[in-house]
Amino acid sequence: MSAGSPRHVPVLLREVLEQLAPRQGGIYVDATFGAGGYSRAILETSGTRVIGIDRDRTAIAGGFDLVEQAGGRLTLVEDRFSHLADISAAQGLESVDGVVMDVGVSSMQLDQAGRGFSFRLDGPLDMRMGSSGASAADVVARAGEAELANIIYLFGEERHSRGVARAIVAARKEAPITTTRALADIVARTVRSRPGDIHPATRTFQALRIFVNEELDELQEALEAAERVLKPGGRLVVVSFHSLEDRIVKNFFSERSKTGGGSRHLPEVAQIVPSFRLLTRRPLVADDGETAANPRARSAKLRAAIRTEAAAHPPQPLASWPRLAEVMRGG
Incomplete structure (x- = not known):
């Protein structure tokens, strides 16, 4: 549009x-x-x-x-x-x-399957708002189990983050996780939901999207x-x-x-x-x-x-959560 x-x-x-x-x-x-x-x-x-x-x-x-x-x-x-x-x-x-x-x-981004933001539309597991840098598929393939659990817990507020991370690591040993549907199915088998609940993959997808795009750091700096x-x-x-x-x-x-x-x-x-x-x-x-x-x-x-007319305050230190560059270079 x-x-x-x-x-x-x-x-x-x-x-x-x-x-x-x-x-x-x-x-x-x-x-x-x-x-x-x-x-x-x-x-x-x-x-x-x-x-x-x-x-x-x-x-x-x-x-x-x-x-x-x-x-x-x-x-x-x-x-x-x-x-x-x-x-x-x-x-x-x-x-x-x-x-x-x-x-x-x-x-607009959610509605484009090729952008990989939504678990409701099957597409490449991308999630990048820009045109460069690591994708969600790269993070899912590279991050260690503890790192994945931390990312999913901090940025998705997912209570079952450890179970989701364990399931992702087990699944990627069998085959690369490269599509939104593949990841959503892995999470859905781990996070049980009742009728009327949000989709079980909602928080994991949110976490990966925020992490890949460094959204919270971007917001503070903006x-x-x-x-x-x-x-x-x-x-x-x-x-x-x-x-x-x-x-x-x-x-x-x-x-x-x-x-x-x-x-x-x-x-x-x-x-x-x-x-x-x-x-x-x-x-x-x-x-x-x-x-x-x-x-x-x-x-x-x-x-x-x-x-106001006051001078801008000094910038605040960024929070001490995981960062994309650290995960992609192996810690």
């Missing part, structure tokens, strides 16, 4: 626009362009300019019609959204008025990049779809919006100055009408904040 298709309505569009509040002549970064729904809506405000970023070449190609329609107000860049500050600088922009992120896999590039009064709006993502966004906004640090006992400790002011104390969620029309919206949570 091209970005110009009127059939694509992104999740929480009305709420995103309310929090982003695009203004005439403003400059915005759509950090996860996808099918271009947020960009299209922002461009409806006259004089706005949008920098659309996506690591998926298919998404960028699908947005060419919208670039033409926008008459020079939309620029598309194939890159990781964690690089959004550098991308903005390369476009000659010292600062922007707003950044919006829709985190995770897109419905939030920090947005902090650096937003001008005072600029707005950051983030839509996430599961607890791991939302926790990172929630913690980022909490850390960046709180005050404190100094005291009368330790006056030399610098007072922390908030770099953001919260616009949403609690996450916004989809109403019944939207969830009925788009079941994916059920798990969406929107958090937003407005940039």
Whole structure:
């Protein structure tokens, strides 16, 4: 589906626009362009300019019609959204008025069997959002049993991660695991489910996708990049779809919006100055009408904040979970 298709309505569009509040002549970064729904809506405000970023070449190609329609107000860049500050600088922009992120896999990617994201469609076990790097099949073939269990537990929150890892290692001794159906069948024989439960492979597929694309590290680095590039009064709006993502966004906004640090006992400790002011104390969620029309919206949570005049905070160390490069080189 091209970005110009009127059939694509992104999740929480009305709420995103309310929090982003695009203004005439403003400059915005759509950090996860996808099918271009947020960009299209922002461009409806006259004089706005949008920098659309996506690591998926298919998404960028699908947005060419919208670039033409926008008459020079939309620029598309194939890159990781964690690089959004550098991308903005390369476009000659010292600062922007707003950044919006829709985190995770897109419905377009899930619906393409050849991308290997979905256990419901048989295809190559790929799961890469970009066009380079190790695939999910590479990880399944290379990672040790303990590494696989750790990946599936941490990124999929799968209680049966050890059993799934054991089953994968046993199966790959018999034949390479190269398709989504093969992996889904292995997991389904290990994780028992009752009628009405999610598919038993759901959490394992989520874990591999997050791991292969380094999504949680990308998200933290993208939030920090947005902090650096937003001008005072600029707005950051983030839509996430599961607890791991939302926790990172929630913690980022909490850390960046709180005050404190100094005291009368330790006056030399610098007072922390908030770099953001919260616009949403609690996450916004989809109403019944939207969830009925788009079941994916059920798990969406929107958090937003407005940039203060304070300097950006120092980057935080990344979490100590497994990393793709370490697994692929054998530890």
